[in-house]
Every structure is written in C-alpha cells, then in structure tokens.
Amino acid sequence: MNRIRASTALLYLAPALLLVGAFYLYPMAYTIPASLFRWDRITAMRWTGLHNFTTLFGRADFRAALANSAIWIGVGTLVHTPLGLAIALVLQRKPPGWSFFRTVYFLPNILSVASLALLWYFFLNPTIGPVDGVLRAIGLSSIALAWLSRTGSALVATLLPFALYIGFTMLIFLSQLTAIPREYYEAAQIDGASNARQDISITLPLVRRAVVVNVLFNASFCLKMIEYPLIMTSGGPANATTILPLFMYYQMTRAREYGLTMAAGLVTIVFGSAFMAIVFLLQKTANRRWG
C-alpha cells in the first residue's frame, strides 16, 4: 500500500473528523458533566452531583422505560434476527419468485418508521382497524379489544411491526449466505445430510458474523427509535410502552428537565455499551469453538 504524509491524510480527513467531533465526541464530552446539574434552560444551572441519577432510578416511569428498552433489544435479538435468518435461508435456495419476495419483504424497511407506526396505529384501532373488525366478524370479540390501550397488550402491539419487518436483517444475512462456497453443501449432500442438518452444521457457524452485525444494528435501532411508542401510544397506558429515547424526548420537551434528560442519555449509552460488550464476548467464545 502506498504511503502518504500524515499531514496530507489529515487534510482529506479534516471535514469528516470535524463532523464526528461535533456530532459524537463533543456531545459525549458535554453530556457527562451536564448530567450532574439541574437545568431547565430558563433559570441558572444548579450543581446537584449524582442527584439526577438517583432521581432517575427512583422513578417508576424511567424504570419502565429501561425495562421496556431491554425487552425491545431482547425481541430484536431473539425474535427479529432469527426470523430474518429463517427467511434468508429459505430465499437463499432461490425458490420460484425469490427476488419478488425479497423486494416485498424489504419494502417496509425503506418506508419511514413514522408512517409505519401510524399505519399500525390505524390497523389496530378498535373502531376502524381491520384486525378487530375481522376478530369481531368471526365471533372472537372477546379478544378484539383495543390492543393499544390495554396494559397487557400495548407493548406487544408496539413491538409487532418491528418484530415483523425483517427486510434489512434478511438482506444482510442473504449477502453473507451467498458468499458461502457451494462445494460445502455439495459435500454434505453426498454424505447424506438433510437441508436442516446442513443449515445447522454448515450455515450457522459461517453466518455468525452477520448474526453479530444484525444483533448490534437492531439493538442500536431500538435505543434510537421513538416513532412506534410516540405515535402508537405516547408511551402509555401507564408507561406500559415507554422506552428510553421516548422518556428522554418527553423529559426534554414537556418537563424541560435538561440535566435529567442527559443523565438518562448517559444511562442509555452505558446500557447499549454493556449489551455490545456481552455480544462481543459471546462472539469470542463462538470463534474459539468454531475457529
């Protein structure tokens, strides 16, 4: 590889470093001290030490947001990602029409989450939504009850579209699946291994990099996204569907608790980093096992 002087390289990197500095490093450096103040942007900032953090963990709505975010990441890891892999495995064998299926499955992932959230808000609506309409029509009115306004079902209802729209995850799996040499499968076939057997023994170990990428992408989506709970339920009923980004959004815009919002931001980052660390540890273990 050719070599250039560091000063020349920095010239080309300067704009990018400026943006990363402004939108990642500076906010991080700002958030840490700012989370130790009480501040509403109108009256002066007041030093409160770790008070914001004790307040956060003492509040039921924050604990609900934290727990629900954990559930979102759990669904992203244990439902969404395996579903994406399953669909990718089916499409990888190129059944008739596979490229049509691929296009349709990916379609929701290019639509805005805001419009999808609104769509499902209407779709699950008890008066105009077809879901409850159909349930009533076939005589199951006992379960056709306002999914989004009951504590028991609201969280599942806000999670449902995310769990089902697996297009992005599927595409990432597909791109690694197509890189696996055909000969592996041919050899296994000669040895008499079934399709399922091949998927478990050959494919799974070889796509674990894609598994890690997907799990991390999905977790980071869950920790950034506000649309589904914001639009479908506003975090209700009784905090049943609130998540960390939505908690921060309401603390900033409604309660004007700036210090508290940034403390919640730090907790979000620590939470996300801890999850990533666990995933990397698991990956290391897997690498040792499969080489």
Next chain:
Amino acid sequence: MIARVFRWFVLLLFLLVVLLPLLWLLVSSFLPNREFFSRPLAFTAVRWDLGNYASVLREQPMLLYLLNSLIVSVASTILGAFVALPAAFAFLFRFRMRRLLYPLLVFGLFVPTSAFMIPYFLMVSRIGLYDNLLGIALVYAGVSLPTAFLIVSTHMREAVYGEYLEASLLDGASVHQTFLHVAAPLALPGAMTACVFLIIIGWNELLYALLLSQNDASRTVQVAISFLVATYTANFTEAFASMILAVLPVVVISLFLNRRIASGLGMTVGLR
C-alpha cells in the same frame, strides 16, 4: 415434501403480513371517509377516487412539507457525500495514526444518538439554525457520517486498486490530482449508493426534525405525519392519503434502485 410445503407457507404468510396493511392503507386512501366507515375492511370497495389527495393538497401545506423533506434530505446527502469521499480516499494509503482514525470514524454506527438530543438542539440553536431546514440537514449529515463513510470507503477499496494510485503517483501526479482524476471518478458508483441510503435516511428521520423545527416553513413531511393522530380525529381517509404521499418518493426511488440497495448493503458491513 413437508419441509417444502412449510417453506411456502412461511413465504406466503410473510407476504400477507407485509402487504396486507400497506394495501389496506392504499385502498382506503381512495375512499370517501363516510364510505370507509361503513366498510372498514375496505377491500370490498376498491376504486380510484383521488378526492382525498386533492383535499389534502388543497387544505394542508402538504406540498411545502414534501418540498422541505426534499431540501433537507438532498442537502444532508450532498454534504455527507462531499465529506465522506475525501476521507475514504485517505484510507487508501498508509499514514501515521491510520489505525486510530478509522475506528474513530465508524464507531458512531452503534452509538445511540438519541442520548444527544439536547447537545444537538443547543448546538443548532447556538449557530442560529433552529427552525431552519439547514440546521436539520446539518444534524443529519453529522449523525449519518459514519454510515456514509463506511459505504463510500468499502466501495472505494474495491474499485480503486493500489496499482492505479501507484501508477498515477509515479507519473508525477500529486496526491490531490490522483484524488480528483483517478480515485474520485472510480469511486462514483459507491458514492451514489451512499447517496441513495443518505437520501432515504434523511427523508425518513423524525426525532431531530421534531426537535429542531417549529413552524410550517421548516416542517418536514414526517413531522407532519406524526401530528396526524391529533389533527385528523375524524377524517381518517385523508390521513391515509397524506401517509401515501409521504412514502411515495422513497418507494419510487427504491423501485429504480432496488438491486443497488440489495447489493450495497452486504458489502457495506464487510460481509462480502
């Protein structure tokens, strides 16, 4: 045999799950509100009446919102591409601090940026771009820079061979000339892929548009969509028409560039 039946069952079930809500939305958006209420299943009354679309465009500043979204997504994309391209070029070479700077540019991919909503808001207000489309575009370009850089960088490494650079430098071209006349043209397809992603990301984003805009003049279509639950308490089918208008542009883009998106994705995350 059972396995094959099961596979088809799964494929068709998923097709239904994905298409049914979207088709319901599309079909309902053509119905007059009263008719929609009398047949909530909508599929029994397919017709192509553009009345809802006409009244949304007439009574709401929908065209302004669409234009705002276009400006924000295009501006952020141009800025992002122009920053990512030279950065990706630098990494075609060896230089001191290379191993430190690469992770610095991509670690943002996994940072939950929702934690930074207050710093972003304060920064944009400080430079006087609150309630301004450029403020929103700037935040988009900054936040999605790791994505843009990763896409351009991966494609550039595939398209620009070391030999090309070597030959160009040996022929006496400067590093800058090599960038402008050799690397940048070769990296154009990768940059275009990045642009498609950035435009879609910018068009779809809600949180920062919500935080950084106040008036119609800087309201993007996603923000308008997010207010629909409150504003259309009764006229549902007009809300549906607005939603269709809000997603139509990206659907058109993706129909044309479907293959590019599909192939760009895997390469981007280094899986191929």
